[in-house]
Amino acid sequence: MDEESGVEMGQVPVRKGLFPWPLARTEIPPLLGSRCRGCSRSFFPRRERCPFCQDKGRMEEVPLSREGRLYTYAIVRQGPAGFDPPYTTALVDLPEGVRIFARMTTVDPRDLRLDGPVALTYGPIGRDREGNVIISYLFRPLKKENAP
Amino acid sequence: MREVFVVGIGMIRFGRYPDTWIEELGRQVILQAIKDAGIHSRRLPMVYCSHSHQGRVAGQRALKQAGIVGIEIVNVENACAGGATAFRQAYMAVAGGWVDLAMAVGMEKVAAGLLPPNQEDLDALQGRVLPGHYAMKAVRHMHEYGTTLEQLALVSVKSHENGARNPMAQYRKAVTLEEVLNSRMIADPLTLLQCCPTGDGAAAAVLCSREVAKALGRPLIRVAGSVVRGGRFAGADHNILASPLTREAAAIAYETASLGPEEVDVCECHDAFTIGELLHYENLGFCPAGEGGRMIQEGVTAITGSIPVNPSGGLLSKGHPLGATGIAQVVEIVQQLRGEAGRRQVLDPRVGLTHTMGGAIPELEAGACAVHILIKE
Numbered sequence: 472m473d474e475e476s477g478v479e480m481g482q483v484p485v486r487k488g489l490f491p492w493p494l495a496r497t498e499i500p501p502l503l504g505s506r507c508r509g510c511s512r513s514f515f516p517r518r519e520r521c522p523f524c525q526d527k528g529r530m531e532e533v534p535l536s537r538e539g540r541l542y543t544y545a546i547v548r549q550g551p552a553g554f555d556p557p558y559t560t561a562l563v564d565l566p567e568g569v570r571i572f573a574r575m576t577t578v579d580p581r582d583l584r585l586d587g588p589v590a591l592t593y594g595p596i597g598r599d600r601e602g603n604v605i606i607s608y609l610f611r612p613l614k615k616e617n618a619p
Numbered sequence: 620m621r622e623v624f625v626v627g628i629g630m631i632r633f634g635r636y637p638d639t640w641i642e643e644l645g646r647q648v649i650l651q652a653i654k655d656a657g658i659h660s661r662r663l664p665m666v667y668c669s670h671s672h673q674g675r676v677a678g679q680r681a682l683k684q685a686g687i688v689g690i691e692i693v694n695v696e697n698a699c700a701g702g703a704t705a706f707r708q709a710y711m712a713v714a715g716g717w718v719d720l721a722m723a724v725g726m727e728k729v730a731a732g733l734l735p736p737n738q739e740d741l742d743a744l745q746g747r748v749l750p751g752h753y754a755m756k757a758v759r760h761m762h763e764y765g766t767t768l769e770q771l772a773l774v775s776v777k778s779h780e781n782g783a784r785n786p787m788a789q790y791r792k793a794v795t796l797e798e799v800l801n802s803r804m805i806a807d808p809l810t811l812l813q814c815c816p817t818g819d820g821a822a823a824a825v826l827c828s829r830e831v832a833k834a835l836g837r838p839l840i841r842v843a844g845s846v847v848r849g850g851r852f853a854g855a856d857h858n859i860l861a862s863p864l865t866r867e868a869a870a871i872a873y874e875t876a877s878l879g880p881e882e883v884d885v886c887e888c889h890d891a892f893t894i895g896e897l898l899h900y901e902n903l904g905f906c907p908a909g910e911g912g913r914m915i916q917e918g919v920t921a922i923t924g925s926i927p928v929n930p931s932g933g934l935l936s937k938g939h940p941l942g943a944t945g946i947a948q949v950v951e952i953v954q955q956l957r958g959e960a961g962r963r964q965v966l967d968p969r970v971g972l973t974h975t976m977g978g979a980i981p982e983l984e985a986g987a988c989a990v991h992i993l994i995k996e
Contacts, residue, residue, distance in 0.1 A: 485744055512854065514982070516741065522852050543762070543859065545754035546807040547746060551736075554746045562755060564855035572742045572981060580807070585762045596745055607745055 483599060485607035489516055494593055494606070501534035502591065502608055504569060513567035537591040539565040541612070544575060544583050553605075554597040563589055563610050576611040588613040620714045623842045624832035625993065627656025627722075627825030628950045633789040633938030636728065636819045641673050644821040645681025645726040652722060652823035653685075657835050663825075664718045665691045667708040669701035669725040670942035681726060695942075699889065700977025701725065702822065702945025703847065703989030709826045710845045710991075719828045725947070726821035727940035742981045750814050752979050753892035754806035756859050760894060761808070763860065763909065768808055770912035772799040774893035775812045775935055777921055782932025784922075784962040787947075789818050789938030813893040813935070820940035822947040838957050843970075844872030844992035850984035857984065860909075864988045865902040865974065872972070872990040873904075880904030883926060883992075884968035885955045887948035889976045890933040896920075899974055900928065903990075927965045930955065945989060948973040956995040969995050 484492045491500045506513045507521035508529045514521075517532060544561040559575035561583075574596050575583065589610040596607045629651025631644060645668070653660050666687070668678025678694045697704040702725030709721035736743035760766045776796055782788035794812055802811040832839055846868045853859070873879055880903055888903065890896035897911030905926050906914050914920055920928035931937045931951040934944060952971035954960045971993045978986025 486741060489741075514852075542855070543755040543759040545751040545758060547748055547751040547754075548804045548806060549750070550746055550748060551743075558746055560742075560745070560747055560751050560755065562859070568855045570853060570855045570857065572745065572747060574745055585759065605744075 481603050482606050483603045485596065485605050490593070490608060499537060499591055499593065501537055502571070504533050504535045504567065505530045506533045506567070513569050515569045515571055533567070535567055535569060536565045538613070539563045539571070539589055539610070541583065541585055541587050541589050541610070542570065543585060546578050546580065553599065559583065561610060574607065574609045576609050582612045584612065621716055622829045623710050623713045623826050624829060625824050625840045625842065625949065625953050626827050626832050626835050626837040627652040627658070628823070628953050629655060630787055630822040630947055630950045631820060632787045633818050633820035633940055633943070633947070641677060641726055641728045642680045642684045644728065644819060645677070645724060646684035648726070648821040648823040649682060649685040649687070649722070649724055652825045656825040657837065658720065658825065660685065660687050663687060663690060663720055663722055665709070665712050665721040667693050667695050667705035667721070667723050669695040669697070669705035669723070669945070670727055671696055671698060671701060672727065672730040672941070677726070678724065681724065697847070697987045698978035699891065699939070699941050699944055700847065700975040700987040700989045701942040702947065703973065703975045703991060704945065704987065706824060706946055706949055706991065707845050707847050707989065710842050713826050713828055719831050721826050722823060723826065723946055724821070724823040725943035725945060727942045728819045729817045740981060742979070747979065748806065749979065750806040750809050750892060753894050754809045756898060757808055757894035760860055760897065764912065766897065766912040768800060769796060770916055771808060771813060771893045771897070772796055772810070773915045774890065774896045775799045777915065778890060778929055778933045778935040781922060781930050781963055782936025785932050785937060788932040788936050789816055790932070790936045809892055809894070815891045815934040815939040818938040818940050820938060820943045820947065822943045822950050824946055824949050824953070839996040840953050840956050841994050841996055842991060843876035843994045844990065846871045847987060847989045849987055850980065852982055853984045860898060860901070862898060862902040862984065864984045865899065865976070868988045868990040869903050869974070872992050876992040876994065878970060878992070882970050883972045884970050885930060885952060885965045886926065886928045886972045886974070887931060887933070887951050888928055888974040890929055890935050891939060893935070895976070896928065896933065903972065903974060922963055922965055930960065930963045930965055945973065945975045948975065949991065949993070952993050956993060
């Protein structure tokens with residue numbers, strides 16, 4: 472899926488401003504977050520105002536790590552219009568302290584290990600009302616650490 | 620602040636009313652609550668009406684059908700916690716001395732067709748659905764504490780058993796553990812019978828000052844704790860099982876009521892999905908973290924247990940018409956404290972607690988959490 476993730480006709484990002492668009496074909500660009508210079512907390516999506524410091528004007532844009540840990544997931548068997556169940560939604564924790572809601576690339580629970588490493592990728596998650604393919608960030612499980 | 624009492628309640632059976640207007644559902648419970656309180660509708664100066672999908676000034680439309688016009692009417696929206704929020708607004712109006720009487724109404728009819736997701740809601744745009752939202756909690760709870768599929772399913776078995784005894788419940792049929800486990804998978808590990816239904820319904824409560832309550836001669840059910848809180852940002856250090864939101868709201872409610880979780884005799888909590896109820900046992904302080912599964916297995920929260928939870932059948936069986944739910948919880952607790960709960964009566968309760976969560980919002984734990992404590996004097 473990674474090598475196919477360049478923009479084609481009829482593809483739209485799930486929302487503008489979350490990641491570089493159009494996507495490059497050859498690399499996985501990072502998600503774009505914000506970091507508060509006051510309290511060092513990071514956020515995704517980007518935001519102008521830190522909800523902890525509530526001190527406007529001290530946020531800086533930061534690229535977020537491409538690898539994180541799978542905090543938890545759900546395999547959704549019945550989804551809303553435009554989506555194609557089953558699909559897996561997950562909460563992924565990044566080293567910056569950001570927790571991201573995203574789809575996983577697999578619906579096989581044998582590949583989904585809580586607290587295990589996952590890596591960012593991009594791919595289709597559904598179709599909008601005009602029939603465009605919606606492209607979003609996804610996470611894929613990495614092989615078990617210390618595997619023999 | 621003045622003491623506040625619940626002196627009147629009204630509710631219709633939750634379910635489907637395709638041929639009945641929302642105004643009529645509201646009218647019925649408004650008049651029931653007024654009658655139950657023993658007041659004349661002309662005495663009512665203020666009403667808070669909760670609903671999520673009923674359009675503009677729905678409260679005024681329902682009250683008009685009941686013949687009540689020209690007073691202060693405020694419409695309230697706080698998703699699943701809307702009813703509890705309207706109840707709190709009415710509580711504050713009386714406690715603050717603005718009025719001696721106030722009503723909280725909650726009413727809802729299922730929206731026709733799927734509502735498009737809010738464009739701000741990035742999670743919904745990526746396929747977050749509420750069963751999945753709760754399934755993620757269940758998966759983590761099973762991982763951390765070894766909670767089993769059977770323990771989750773037992774919540775639904777208990778709720779349906781209780782709902783079968785409640786004439787106001789949408790589902791009035793007991794189900795077996797096997798039926799729950801074998802029903803259609805919605806979001807692993809939550810099966811259909813572990814997800815609350817959608818439906819229509821309405822409920823109302825009349826609140827008043829001590830002087831008015833005494834004069835009315837109704838049983839004295841005092842609102843001893845009342846809290847509504849919004850969710851905070853939930854980063855990677857947030858424990859989705861420990862719900863800081865519920866814990867914070869409950870701690871304030873216990874403190875204002877001058878009691879602790881061990882003194883709660885009956886509880887109605889937000890069991891939209893089975894895992895929710897197990898988490899609320901833990902976060903309302905009925906058991907230590909991780910022991911929710913053990914509690915349901917040991918029957919502690921059954922009607923005959925030491926801390927009965929959702930004797931009404933809860934959201935799972937009684938139903939969950941969003942804006943009406945929080946007030947229906949109050950109706951159940953008042954009936955329990957009055958000893959009017961019939962075949963689902965808990966043995967001689969004095970302290971009751973209601974708890975609702977409302978709304979899923981990206982990055983936040985939840986939209987709102989409401990906790991109320993009611994005490995029979």
